[in-house]
Amino acid sequence: MIAALKSIGFAKFIVLEDFHYLLPETQADFAVALKAFHEDSNLIFIVVGVWLDQNRLVQHNGDLTGRVVTVNADAWEARELGEVITAGERLLQIHFDPAFRAALVDGCFDSVWVVQEGCYLACERQGVLFEQDGTVVVGTGVNVPQLIETVVSSQSARYNGFLEHFPGGFQSAPTELQMYKWLLLPVLSLAVEDLERGLSLSELRELVNRYHPRGPLADTSFLQALQRTSALQVKQKVKPIVLDFDQTNRRLTVVDRGFLIWLQHQDRRALLSEIGLPNSGVVL
Numbered sequence: 001m002i003a004a005l006k007s008i009g010f011a012k013f014i015v016l017e018d019f020h021y022l023l024p025e026t027q028a029d030f031a032v033a034l035k036a037f038h039e040d041s042n043l044i045f046i047v048v049g050v051w052l053d054q055n056r057l058v059q060h061n062g063d064l065t066g067r068v069v070t071v072n073a074d075a076w077e078a079r080e081l082g083e084v085i086t087a088g089e090r091l092l093q094i095h096f097d098p099a100f101r102a103a104l105v106d107g108c109f110d111s112v113w114v115v116q117e118g119c120y121l122a123c124e125r126q127g128v129l130f131e132q133d134g135t136v137v138v139g140t141g142v143n144v145p146q147l148i149e150t151v152v153s154s155q156s157a158r159y160n161g162f163l164e165h166f167p168g169g170f171q172s173a174p175t176e177l178q179m180y181k182w183l184l185l186p187v188l189s190l191a192v193e194d195l196e197r198g199l200s201l202s203e204l205r206e207l208v209n210r211y212h213p214r215g216p217l218a219d220t221s222f223l224q225a226l227q228r229t230s231a232l233q234v235k236q237k238v239k240p241i242v243l244d245f246d247q248t249n250r251r252l253t254v255v256d257r258g259f260l261i262w263l264q265h266q267d268r269r270a271l272l273s274e275i276g277l278p279n280s281g282v283v284l
Contacts, residue, residue, distance in 0.1 A: 031060035100139025198251035
């Protein structure tokens, strides 16, 4: 492949989108191939995937240490989100109401998708469908929390589908420990702020063992399930994935920020009950 690309004078970046949807074995095989590309060519690969641990490719191939630069594309500061809104203003020749801007950035959980969709809905409701004359102000008097709820509710079917299928795990019949079902206990019980920072192995173990009928469970039971969390969602065609396990820091993280906002507007006890998990005295 290297020789073929050299023969045509190829000098562009190679982008691998949705890398996380590949099987873990395929990801590992490509991580090995990347070292060869690095040593024998000047080709640069941009690998796009949903995970929070900075060393995912290095985990697959330790020889990539020092050869990979990690960019967290999901990390957006309030200033940067404001710049996204400003860029849209310039393109449409409009102005967003300052109160609208501030409330949207404050309530979006640092999700650029929520910001973009919120601005889109505000424009659509006001009839701003094309470039204006520069005097139109959008978003005045808009109930921003309600707008954000509308944005996230558009994904309700996907989130409900995730909660319906994830507990079943990889097997067609329930397993003895039903680990994937019980991993949802802390996800649906703890405060959104806790989910945003990620749940450590000790936090997961403490809460699950408190209620699991076969508890206390060994760490190996948790780790075996956690390490295949992404693979399970890929198998179940959850796109984008909702949960990911950071193997470097041993933390289970909600990587779909829309899910966090969606949870805020749900009856957590009802969700737990539907899955078959205890819902009394659990929600914190």
